[in-house]
Amino acid sequence: MIEIRDVTHSYGERVVLRSVSVTLAERRIGVIGANGSGKSTFARLLNALVVPDAGTVTVHGADTAKDAAAVRRMVGFMFTDPDAQIVMPTVAEDVAFGLRRRRLGKDKTEWMVAEALERVGLSGHAEHPAHLLSGGQKQLLALTSVLVTEPRILVCDEPTTLLDLPNTRRVLDLIDELPQQVVMITHDLESVAEYDRVLVFDDGRLVADDEPGPAVAFYRALVT
Amino acid sequence: MSRAARSWLHGAPASVKLGGLAVLATGVLALPSAATVGVAAACLVVLYASAGLSLAVAWAQIRPLRWVLALLFGFQAVAGGWEVAATVTGKLAVTVALAALLTLTTQASELLDVLERVMRRVPRVNAERAALVLTLAIRAIPVVAALAADIRDAQRARGGGLDIRAYGVPLVVRSLRYSDALGEALVARGVDD
Numbered sequence: 001m002i003e004i005r006d007v008t009h010s011y012g013e014r015v016v017l018r019s020v021s022v023t024l025a026e027r028r029i030g031v032i033g034a035n036g037s038g039k040s041t042f043a044r045l046l047n048a049l050v051v052p053d054a055g056t057v058t059v060h061g062a063d064t065a066k067d068a069a070a071v072r073r074m075v076g077f078m079f080t081d082p083d084a085q086i087v088m089p090t091v092a093e094d095v096a097f098g099l100r101r102r103r104l105g106k107d108k109t110e111w112m113v114a115e116a117l118e119r120v121g122l123s124g125h126a127e128h129p130a131h132l133l134s135g136g137q138k139q140l141l142a143l144t145s146v147l148v149t150e151p152r153i154l155v156c157d158e159p160t161t162l163l164d165l166p167n168t169r170r171v172l173d174l175i176d177e178l179p180q181q182v183v184m185i186t187h188d189l190e191s192v193a194e195y196d197r198v199l200v201f202d203d204g205r206l207v208a209d210d211e212p213g214p215a216v217a218f219y220r221a222l223v224t
Numbered sequence: 225m226s227r228a229a230r231s232w233l234h235g236a237p238a239s240v241k242l243g244g245l246a247v248l249a250t251g252v253l254a255l256p257s258a259a260t261v262g263v264a265a266a267c268l269v270v271l272y273a274s275a276g277l278s279l280a281v282a283w284a285q286i287r288p289l290r291w292v293l294a295l296l297f298g299f300q301a302v303a304g305g306w307e308v309a310a311t312v313t314g315k316l317a318v319t320v321a322l323a324a325l326l327t328l329t330t331q332a333s334e335l336l337d338v339l340e341r342v343m344r345r346v347p348r349v350n351a352e353r354a355a356l357v358l359t360l361a362i363r364a365i366p367v368v369a370a371l372a373a374d375i376r377d378a379q380r381a382r383g384g385g386l387d388i389r390a391y392g393v394p395l396v397v398r399s400l401r402y403s404d405a406l407g408e409a410l411v412a413r414g415v416d417d
Contacts, residue, residue, distance in 0.1 A: 047412055069414065077412040084405030087413075089332045089363055096333060098413050131366040145413070 001025050002046060002153070002183075007055035009041055016041045017052070018204040024183065030192030030212065031185045032219050033201030042201065043157045043185045047077040059153065076151035076180075080158040082138035083131075091133070091141055092117065092126040098149045116148040120174060136167025143174065153181045160188060189216050231329070233275040238334035239341075245326050249319050258307050261314035268321055275329050285324035286317050293317060332359055356415065360406070371398045 002024040009017040016038045033039045044050035045057045048068035056063060062070040079085050088094040095113045104112070117123045120140045125133065130141060139159060146154065156175065160168040172191050175182055184192060192198050198215035200208035200222070208218040233241070255261050272282045286293070293313050300309035327335075336355045343351035375394050379387070 049408060049412055072412065072414045077409075079405065079409055079412075081405060083367060084402060085409040085413075087363060087406070087410065088359065093331060093333045101414065129366070131363075131370070149414075 001060055003056075003058045004045065005056045005058075007045065007052040007057060009045070009050060009052045009054075016204050017045075020055070020204075020206050022199065022206060022209065024181075024197075026196035027181055028192075028195040028197070029181075029183045030195045030198040030215075031183060031201065032187070032189060032192065032198060032216070034223060037201040038204040039185050039201045040157055042199075043077075043155050043183065046153070046155050046183060047075045048072055049077065073149075074151055075153045075155055076146035076149060078139075078143055078146055078154065078156040078159045080161050082135070082142040082162075085142040085145065086130045086138065089129055089131075090126070091122060091128050091130050094130050094141060095145050095148050098145055112148055116144045119147075120144050134167075136163050136170060139163060139167065139171055140174070143171065147178070151180060153183065154178060155183045155185075157185045158187065159184075160186070160191070189219070192216070231275045233271070233325070233329045236329075238330050238338045241326050241330055242335070242338055245322060248322055252315055252318050252322065255311070255315060258310040258314060261311055261318065264318050265314060268318055268325075271325060272321075275325065277325075277328060281328070282321055282324075285321050285328075289317070289320060327362070332362060335359075364402075367402060368395075368399055371395060371402065 004020055004022050004024075007017055007020045008015065018038075020038075020042065031039045031042060041050055045052060045064065046059065048057075048064035048071040051065045051068070056065065058064070059071045059074055062074070064071050086094050088097050092110075092113050095116055096109050099109050099112060114123065114126070117126055120143065122137065122140055122144065125137065130138070133141060139162075143159070154175070159175075160171055163171060168188070168191075175184070176194075184195070186192060193212050193216070195212050198208075198210065198212045199206055200215055200219045202222060207222070208215050210218070252261075252264050255264060269279065269282065272279070293316065296316065297309045297313040300312045336359050339355040339358060340351045343349050343354050372391075372395055375391060375398070378394075379390060
């Protein structure tokens with residue numbers, strides 16, 4: 001359960017979120033809006049990457065302003081550009097990186113990494129240099145590196161923007177199968193068609209909050 | 225950045241290899257003549273072969289330095305003669321190839337663990353963070369190289385010749401953007417907690 005109460009946030013003089021209040025309890029939540037509408041800042045609130053200037057954000061009771069570490073343990077974040085998320089030189093090492101702080105021991109870590117790579121079909125690439133993967137494989141690696149830490153919630157900020165159609169489908173199918181609560185920021189209106197709920201942002205305001213059909217229709221009307 | 229090939233060197237503990245590198249590199253720097261540097265180079269070739277790595281792989285480690293080595297050789301040849309030039313240049317090439325052998329046969333995570341253990345003994349140093357900085361430096365090399373290639377391709381596609389400003393400015397800007405994004409991703413993965 002994510003609770004956002006009267007959140008306002010600015011970058012310098014530019015107000016990017018204005019008095020946003022919403023409670024997110026559904027399994028699949030889409031967030032749509034034009035570039036600069038505030039949806040990426042909204043996503044960053046959920047993982048405590050951005051702490052609001054005013055208002056509160058709580059994730060399963062943990063306040064992002066007071067306990068960011070606890071929030072980040074619960075909320076995994078997937079960025080648009082996988083290159084910026086990959087930290088270690090090889091695929092297996094990058095997946096293992098997120099587990100370092102847990103001090104699970106070598107065997108347990110290797111087992112968890114192998115299982116996570118198997119799930120996304122990257123087992124054969126475990127020892128490969130991460131920077132030599134294709135764009136789609138890199139995004140799958142980024143997703144695996146997040147999922148291996150077993151977050152309760154996954155926030156995805158336009159994860160398919162840089163991918164071709166087959167890789168987009170592959171990443172979205174994998175996300176669809178996850179048991180976690182997912183908050184998907186996207187420009188791909190079709191990808192949220194089966195979601196439980198879709199939020200529409202415009203000029204920093206939450207202007208629609210509905211089932212996918214009416215929410216997408218509202219957005220289309222807004223931008224045409 | 226270890227290769228898939230496995231050998232006795234791949235299996236040796238990272239701490240032993242790091243210590244061995246320190247000892248051998250010091251030894252190489254103390255070599256007195258071109259002939260002894262030649263012997264060291266021959267031993268290095270044997271080391272690469274025993275690790276299942278070809279001469280081409282060894283050359284690929286030194287290749288980026290070839291112009292620096294050429295300049296150094298020329299300068300030393302003028303200043304001190306051929307023998308001195310061969311000795312100094314050879315020592316540098318052998319040392320670089322020796323260091324590369326470590327990264328080619330050791331997982332970055334193993335190096336990270338060793339560096340963390342070593343730096344924990346240094347007062348007032350956040351060992352975990354310092355080791356992470358070194359790992360990120362290794363990771364940044366292919367990323368910045370890819371950015372540089374992209375920018376060069378974009379220049380070529382627009383029919384431009386080599387213009388240092390048109391090349392350097394976007395490279396710096398994109399590198400800074402990459403570092404910002406990487407920093408944000410590290411925070412999102414809980415590194416700062």
